[in-house]
Amino acid sequence: MLNHIRHLLIGSPLSSAHAGETRLDKVRALASLSPDALASVAYANQEIYLGLLVAGAAGLLRATELALVITGLLAVLALSYMQTIAAYPSGGGSYTVARDNLGELPGLVAAAALLLDYVLNAAVSLTAGVAAIASAFPALWPYRIALSLLLLLFITLINLRGIREAGTAMIVPVYLFLVIYLGLIAYGIGVALIQGPGVFPAVIPQPAELTTGVGLAPVTLFLLLRTFASGATALTGVEAISNAVPIFKPVESDNARRTMAAMAVLMGILFLGTIGLTQYLAVVAGAEETILSALARRLFGSGPVYYLVQAATLLVLIVAANTSFTDFPRVVSLLARDAFLPRQLRAVGDRLVFSNGIVLLAALAGLLIVIFQGDTHLLIPLFAVGAFLAFTLSQSGMVVHWWRERGRRWRAKAAMNGLGALATGVALLVIGAGKFTAGAWIVILLIPLIVWLFRSIRAHYAEVGRQLRLHEAAPPVGCHVPARIVMPVAGVHRGVIAALDYACSIADDVTAIFVELEPGTAEPLRARWTAAGLDRVARLVTVPSPYRSLLGPFLDELDRMDDAGDGPPVSVLIPEFVPAKWWHFLLHNQTALPLKWALIYRRHRHGRSRVVIDVPFYLDR
């Protein structure tokens, strides 16, 4: 039944033999791995605009500079990561690279940072997308959180179905977004050439949350740096492809590198193009619209094309969340393989995807959405820190990698990654400082915590392994454990007979214990016991229960018997009814279950194992 629903939702199981089939070609891979990076154009633009707006026109005139800096950073990152892909065809996520080259601790820090970032990306993209839908159709506004969660569920199911389907589903919106935005930029350049530069108005409307009342801020270096910190969110998700090399069709690394290059170029064009046009045409946004929407309206007016642009933006933002779903589970399973996370997260599920990881991500992202009330602006400040921390570590790791290998042209490669490390490192400092109070502190606090968790989990597994290891002192298999069997009885009936029959077949020493819940019931029972001739097989012990509880007196009696005999604790054989229909369980006070739990999970006083034997008796109807 449950299985039916499951298969309906996520499809029937796939055999391991099919593993190859879920690989992606470049077109699908781009659709499946790039949206995070591409879509960030949407919120990065907005953050840069808002960041400079407080300085009025003077500020906005610096937008393109910032955009160029960030694009430069993008170029450096892309080239460095293409090297990483070549060096780690098996998937060189920041975790792997940092761990291999810098050691365990940096590796774990990188991993923690990356995981946080994936969760945040899922949450931010969904809330941003929903917020956009909602600002187009204000009626949806009150249901913002619910909508985000609904989309989250949708994406989760798609991903549980398997990577390839996910890739397929994503193709349409991603390429729609690309075509429309490239068209917008081309058209915009045309307009710019014809109309020439625009001039910013003296007074620019400011969104309520920005108006300080003290007039315009001066264009300070700090202002620029802080704006850069916000804008840097455009680069989150660049590393996605390098983590996911193994999902490409062979030759994996080549395909991955080409895809990486294509993505970087597209990102650059979109980001630079939109910001450049905005500044050149001196576009300003009203208090209640995003700068991208303002640009689109400036070019196309409020006609159908405008709505098409908006729709594409929303779609790609939703899809962006999907990137986390292809990557987070993979990193998690790597960590689980190294015993830093529960081993359930390592397993591949029914559909050859890391189901548990997917579900975990969905849960965490859902939590973030609920906690932050589905508000993108509250989430953004937490966002970039993790990404850049991971960037810096993995780039530094690559430097060490090349130096160790000292292969052909290693200096050039090391220099390239060195540059990447430097650039991202500086950016990290700027972001951490600029956004600390705004929420970056949360991430800076969480990362060490997560690392601690990783380590204590592995410590546990190590300890368990030690306790289970077979060494010379291991107990030999002697096959003569003296089995004494105790059996709780509530009456004399066929269920008891069957159980008793089994008990005396496997052991010579069998005792039946009757707990006298209602005073005066013991003697009649003993009579029936003898009448049925059961005393020949097992002696009957009756214990009083002044407080009408079954468990207590029974366990006390067991302890007494353990002390009486030497050897291991007595085994307990439980005769258990199994009703024909589930609701019949309500009609039988389920003493068997609590009893089993008490016996197995409450450890025996001397820490020795007490065996529990369960003899079911099936009721027909």
Add this chain to the structure above:
Amino acid sequence: MLNHIRHLLIGSPLSSAHAGETRLDKVRALASLSPDALASVAYANQEIYLGLLVAGAAGLLRATELALVITGLLAVLALSYMQTIAAYPSGGGSYTVARDNLGELPGLVAAAALLLDYVLNAAVSLTAGVAAIASAFPALWPYRIALSLLLLLFITLINLRGIREAGTAMIVPVYLFLVIYLGLIAYGIGVALIQGPGVFPAVIPQPAELTTGVGLAPVTLFLLLRTFASGATALTGVEAISNAVPIFKPVESDNARRTMAAMAVLMGILFLGTIGLTQYLAVVAGAEETILSALARRLFGSGPVYYLVQAATLLVLIVAANTSFTDFPRVVSLLARDAFLPRQLRAVGDRLVFSNGIVLLAALAGLLIVIFQGDTHLLIPLFAVGAFLAFTLSQSGMVVHWWRERGRRWRAKAAMNGLGALATGVALLVIGAGKFTAGAWIVILLIPLIVWLFRSIRAHYAEVGRQLRLHEAAPPVGCHVPARIVMPVAGVHRGVIAALDYACSIADDVTAIFVELEPGTAEPLRARWTAAGLDRVARLVTVPSPYRSLLGPFLDELDRMDDAGDGPPVSVLIPEFVPAKWWHFLLHNQTALPLKWALIYRRHRHGRSRVVIDVPFYLDR
């Protein structure tokens, strides 16, 4: 831990030896059993006032007549029930009486009616009480439902502590209520004598929900009957004492009868007194106050005395809900004894009270409060039907009882109960007809459903009993069930060794099954198996798992082995880790639990019992 909280809330367990101590003397019994009846004066008055109000002054002038009719009915009921008490010293609830004398079906109908009525009483009293508090302190209004539930919880805990404490806790409010109201009536009579009769104003303010817009309704017979139907709610709860005879101090029946008489007299005085005064002084209520509050204000003005009266009303209403808690569990346990309800409801709990029944009542009442949004007026119409149905059945039962016995003066007694049966029967028809559309239909629908439930539950128990009964064909205890043991293994470690040691001690035929979740893991395991010399003890079977699922392939293998050998299904021995800390469970994929469930609760193909042996292996830390 959980136990600590429990004992803190409801006290530590009481030994069966203390059973006698929880009996009540008359004073406490009155406090514990009468509030339902006494407090109903509060809402019955109000319903009568509202019922007649639609006919204006002409209508209100008929109030005392109705009150006299209802009081007459009360007298008849009281006398009949005093006879019942004498005849059934062990507690003659409507259920017992109807079943013994009219047969099973009427008995069950009475029981169903009664149970519904107890639940409704708990809900109505609480909501009425809270509504009263809230109209005194309007700030509380929005929290009406929450407050009702809070009080429900409070009363539930008190009752779980045990009857006597409950009785004690109720003494204060009940007697406070009695003193204050008797005082009010005495003072009111004085005022009436001095000031003489009042005259109703021409125009009387009507509560919003009553104003029909078509002016005043004529005083038709139907109007009077419908008003009577509402007013009859005053009599709900009269039977409480006759159900609870056994909780009185010996001589139970004498004490119970005296208490019954006292209660009836008090009720009569309160009901008749308040309504009589209201009419004589021509008191009318404003749109936003109850008629009782209006009367109190008329007599005492809006001073402290007025507030005292209100407070007493609220308190007693809250206490009234408690009546259900002393009675409902008792009736439920009677039904459980006769196997019409799950037997868990029969047991006496830690504190010598029927804990499960108490909790069940709390749950149902809570449900009603939530469904009906804590609104008394919506609940009232459902209320009286059950009570009068039970009355009628039990009275008719008594007639049969006397006729069967034909003891001394049996004719007189039979006549008395016959009168009761007739009166309550007529009232029942009036109520059912007058309130049908207003909600009585729900009860009329529910009662047969509940009776059906009773019967199917008993049918189930009967069937189980039949299947378990020992007859000549019962299997003899031969003590030679051939035990073949199968054991799932995931590796070679100390846990497996220990389990294997136990397995081969109780059976000669032991098989270990390894499900190959990750291709290529089988052979290495077999090597280690042999290396550890385990192949001497158990043969190792490895089964592939193309879909990476453990359960499926393992169960298939079991079935295969069952078919191979004759005799009973193979037993399964499960080696189970038990981590030291609860959160460690998260770190081990719990395959043992689902496996056990699948083996025990998913029945074996041929419906034969498969024994499951659980060998725990405790991890130290």
